[in-house]
Each structure stands twice: as C-alpha cells, then as structure tokens.
Amino acid sequence: MAGTFYGIGVGPGDPELLTMKAVNTIRKVDVLIAPKTEKKDGSVAYNIAKPYLRDDVEIVYQVFPMVKHFEESTEAWEANMKEILGFLEAGKNVGFLTLGDAMFFSTYIYVFRLLEKKGVNIETIPGIPAFIAIGSHLGWPIVEGNDVLSIIPATADKETIEKVMSVSDNVVLMKVYKNFPEIADLLVENKMIDNAVMVSRVGMPDEERIDDILARKDQPVNYLSTVLARRTPEK
Amino acid sequence: MAGTFYGIGVGPGDPELLTMKAVNTIRKVDVLIAPKTEKKDGSVAYNIAKPYLRDDVEIVYQVFPMVKHFEESTEAWEANMKEILGFLEAGKNVGFLTLGDAMFFSTYIYVFRLLEKKGVNIETIPGIPAFIAIGSHLGWPIVEGNDVLSIIPATADKETIEKVMSVSDNVVLMKVYKNFPEIADLLVENKMIDNAVMVSRVGMPDEERIDDILARKDQPVNYLSTVLARRTPEK
Structure with a gap:
C-alpha cells in the first residue's frame, strides 16, 4: 500500500x-x-x-x-x-x-x-505565517473591525503594488529584499511610513526589528523580511 | 509581584x-x-x-x-x-x-x-487564522509567486469592498453572514465565482464546505464563515 x-x-x-x-x-x-x-x-x-x-x-x-x-x-x-x-x-x-x-x-x-x-x-x-507571528511578537494589532488588509509580495509589478496600496489602509509587504528602496518610497507616498515596522527572521536567534525603515533604505535586507504598515488617518 | x-x-x-x-x-x-x-x-x-x-x-x-x-x-x-x-x-x-x-x-x-x-x-x-486552515484543509493553494491577496471583512462599506476586489486577483472574505447575497453578486461581477469556496466552522465537528455559493445565496450563513476566491484569468 x-x-x-x-x-x-x-x-x-x-x-x-x-x-x-x-x-x-x-x-x-x-x-x-x-x-x-x-x-x-x-x-x-x-x-x-x-x-x-x-x-x-x-x-x-x-x-x-x-x-x-x-x-x-x-x-x-x-x-x-x-x-x-x-x-x-x-x-x-x-x-x-x-x-x-x-x-x-x-x-x-x-x-x-x-x-x-x-x-x-x-x-x-497549516503553519503560522510570518506576518501573523510578527503581530503577536511585537504587540502590533494587524487588523480589527472593518479594516481591509492586503498582502503584497514586493516582487509583483510596480503598477499592481501601487494600485493595491492606494486602496488598502493596512498592508503586509513580503519579499522586500529585492526592491527595498522603492518599497520605502511607496510607504512614504501612501502615508504609511509613520506606522510601519519591518521584522527579519521573526522568532529565529538572529531576528531583527527595524522601526526606522527610511534610515535603512540603502542597506541590504535579509531574504526573510516582512513589513507591516497602516495608513495614518487623515486629520 | x-x-x-x-x-x-x-x-x-x-x-x-x-x-x-x-x-x-x-x-x-x-x-x-x-x-x-x-x-x-x-x-x-x-x-x-x-x-x-x-x-x-x-x-x-x-x-x-x-x-x-x-x-x-x-x-x-x-x-x-x-x-x-x-x-x-x-x-x-x-x-x-x-x-x-x-x-x-x-x-x-x-x-x-x-x-x-x-x-x-x-x-x-499567535494562532492559525481560519483562512490559513481552510487552504490546507481543502488542498486549496491560497497565494503563490507574485499574487496579491486582500483580506476583506464583508462588514466594510460597499465602496471599499468593490475597490479592493477590483484590484486584487485573490481575496479572502470574512464575516460574510451579514450581506451574503451582495458578496455573492460581487464575486460574479469580479469573475471570481468560478474559483470560490466557502467554509463554515473549519475544523469543528459541524464544519460545512460550500462550493456552489450562488445556489446558497438566499440561505442564512453561519457566523464563522470564510470565502476564498480568485479571479479567473482573462483568455
């Protein structure tokens, strides 16, 4: 058998x-x-x-x-x-x-x-996805109430990423190692940079948390890195 | 202490x-x-x-x-x-x-x-979210490669739901019990109805899988129900 x-x-x-x-x-x-x-x-x-x-x-x-x-x-x-x-x-x-x-x-x-x-x-x-682990680990509520969440691989074409970010108040960006400077710019354009965090290798011994994404813009990013971000509400 | x-x-x-x-x-x-x-x-x-x-x-x-x-x-x-x-x-x-x-x-x-x-x-x-459990349970790949996934509570306002569905090829719809007929219509409009499945109470003794969402359109839906859907690619 x-x-x-x-x-x-x-x-x-x-x-x-x-x-x-x-x-x-x-x-x-x-x-x-x-x-x-x-x-x-x-x-x-x-x-x-x-x-x-x-x-x-x-x-x-x-x-x-x-x-x-x-x-x-x-x-x-x-x-x-x-x-x-x-x-x-x-x-x-x-x-x-x-x-x-x-x-x-x-x-x-x-x-x-x-x-x-x-x-x-x-x-x-099934297993716990990285973005889910990051939320609990950092004490960072991911989505609540009527929030929409879009999960975007940064390897998608730029037009798609822009469209989806413009209509979603909450995003998870995966595979950001390839075009990290562009992703950082999109977070700024979409008014998400003030509520954004990146975690590399969550739960591993060499885990890293990056709060100031712009300061890291021109440095290489680990392959296993995920960004969680939400749009700052209009006043 | x-x-x-x-x-x-x-x-x-x-x-x-x-x-x-x-x-x-x-x-x-x-x-x-x-x-x-x-x-x-x-x-x-x-x-x-x-x-x-x-x-x-x-x-x-x-x-x-x-x-x-x-x-x-x-x-x-x-x-x-x-x-x-x-x-x-x-x-x-x-x-x-x-x-x-x-x-x-x-x-x-x-x-x-x-x-x-x-x-x-x-x-x-952290815990396993329902949509993640459904993917493994049904043998239903959720997202791969450069796919974007949007997770939408059906309780959000209609305009938001429409905008996000129009730019995302893959969606998870949560809390669909409230406006299920409208959600079924949006799946049709967005050419997602042919690749859609709903699961209620995944992993519980009274779990239910619904493949023909349109046939169920006018019946009540369990509070713990989630829809997974993807857009049929253009020929």
Whole structure:
C-alpha cells in the first residue's frame, strides 16, 4: 500500500510556533524532506523542526532551485518528485517541511500540485505565517473591525503594488529584499511610513526589528523580511 | 509581584491546530479567561482549548458584548478589565483565549490595548487564522509567486469592498453572514465565482464546505464563515 504525503507548515522560525498537528505528524512519518534553495545552504524549515525529530526518521535534503516561472522547472524538480514517489510506492509515509504556512507563498504548493496529479494521497498541515507571528511578537494589532488588509509580495509589478496600496489602509509587504528602496518610497507616498515596522527572521536567534525603515533604505535586507504598515488617518 | 497576561490564539476550530506555545501557556497559567459574546452562549475558544486544560486551572467566563465602535463599550467591558486586573494584582498569571489569531480581527486586541495602558506585562501568542486552515484543509493553494491577496471583512462599506476586489486577483472574505447575497453578486461581477469556496466552522465537528455559493445565496450563513476566491484569468 502506498504511503501518504504530508505537507507540514513549520511556521516562521520559533519551534514553539509549530502546531500540535505538525509536531504529531513529524513524529509519525518515516521520511522527512528538508527543502533548500541551493546545495550549499542549510534547510531553514529543517532547523525549525529539529527539536521534534524522531531518532530513526530518515532526513532527505532536496534542492529546489528558485525559478521565475514554474514551467521552467527542471531536472532538479523532476528528480525530487521521482525520489518522493519512490518512498511513497515503498509504502513509506513522507513529510515535506515548509517554512511558514504550507499554502501561502510556498514552494510546497508546486510539489503539492505535481503529486496531486499523480494521484498521491496528500494531507496538508497549516503553519503560522510570518506576518501573523510578527503581530503577536511585537504587540502590533494587524487588523480589527472593518479594516481591509492586503498582502503584497514586493516582487509583483510596480503598477499592481501601487494600485493595491492606494486602496488598502493596512498592508503586509513580503519579499522586500529585492526592491527595498522603492518599497520605502511607496510607504512614504501612501502615508504609511509613520506606522510601519519591518521584522527579519521573526522568532529565529538572529531576528531583527527595524522601526526606522527610511534610515535603512540603502542597506541590504535579509531574504526573510516582512513589513507591516497602516495608513495614518487623515486629520 | 504582579502576574503576566497572556493572549492565546487557539486557531479556528481543530484543537490540533493550537501551537506548542499556546498549549504550553494554557498549561502554566493560573486563570483562563473564556470570552463569549452573549451570556447564554458557550465560549467557542474555550471549547477548542478544552483538551489541554490543567485540572486545577480557574476558568472565568467573561461576556464581551459586540459593539460597533469600541468607544461605546461599556460597563461589561470595564467590569471584565477590573476582574482581570484583580487576578494580576494577586500575582496570578492570566491567559485569555481567543479564536483564530490573537492580533487578527479579534476582541482580544481591545483587551490588549486597555491592559497595555495600565502597564500590565503582556505576552501574545499567535494562532492559525481560519483562512490559513481552510487552504490546507481543502488542498486549496491560497497565494503563490507574485499574487496579491486582500483580506476583506464583508462588514466594510460597499465602496471599499468593490475597490479592493477590483484590484486584487485573490481575496479572502470574512464575516460574510451579514450581506451574503451582495458578496455573492460581487464575486460574479469580479469573475471570481468560478474559483470560490466557502467554509463554515473549519475544523469543528459541524464544519460545512460550500462550493456552489450562488445556489446558497438566499440561505442564512453561519457566523464563522470564510470565502476564498480568485479571479479567473482573462483568455
């Protein structure tokens, strides 16, 4: 009988932010896939899940190169899928660790789609997204009452970002490492800069909180950085 | 020495979706506040946290009447704050259970602000929001790549909802119980109805999934219902 594939969101950094279900699943699977972006890197998701590993679980590192369009993806991906299918066909239950939430801006989504097409039995376990962890960690209410919140990857095209920021009083900006100076300017233009905060690597040992975003405008920004901001109400 | 106040997000329904930190906190506090909206109701957050309670923890139900503007709030709220402060001053650690995430559309935000003003030592523990749980539960990728996601309470004014929906390809609609027929119409107008799903009470025993939103348009909708939708791309 073929095994089950579990996508496991491990949250943004603090191992205590895994759900009970994520921990229970990590403890029951035979194989855990620890994804990384480049061969030389470690697996961020693996480091977060580490306190919960069974001694005899099989850890398999897989490299998922970043691709702009999923269609470009490649030999590396196919080899990874083949390896996962091999475990499942051998009757092993396989967990796939994924940073933050599993269905929210994750590589796991592509893995999920590929395996779903193959008729694999899949269960996905949610995780705490970074912006949610930041709100509690800083004592920063994210949204309340009738507030609208838009979650914007800073890698989207500029026109889209501008349009969405202009109609949303509350925003979360993700992946700000690429065009951070432009994002800082947009926060100013949208009267959000006075109620904005950036947190890098929330819940990790090297977490950083940046309150004065403008002062940091020309310095490099960590890959795992998120901005929370709200428009200053008109007087 | 005064106690610490813990805001504890318990997630949307399934007790397995509490984080380790939430469970550890529930197990260590002396008093747990179980909020409810009306005196006759039970506490939804309490029911979710129930499997983790210590035998000797003191459970205190508090009624937080729904108010349109927080400023209206009232004797009931003040009495609740006074009771919490009493516990803290007696050196007790107090947990406050809250549905979903603590800083995301919650009554807890107001409690947090009031106690913060009083100089109380507060720690907030995040929880899985309903829309995040729905994505994993249904195998429904929420957002990927450069997608923008807007989270809209259906109780916001119509003009705001229309503007935000028109510029966001992916939306989460919360609190849809009040004006569900209008929301269904907006999903049609925005070409999102073919990729939309509604889930009520995700993870609870009486959970319901509604795929054909239009067919349900004129029936009452549960208070805890969330719609996930995305725009059908132009051909």
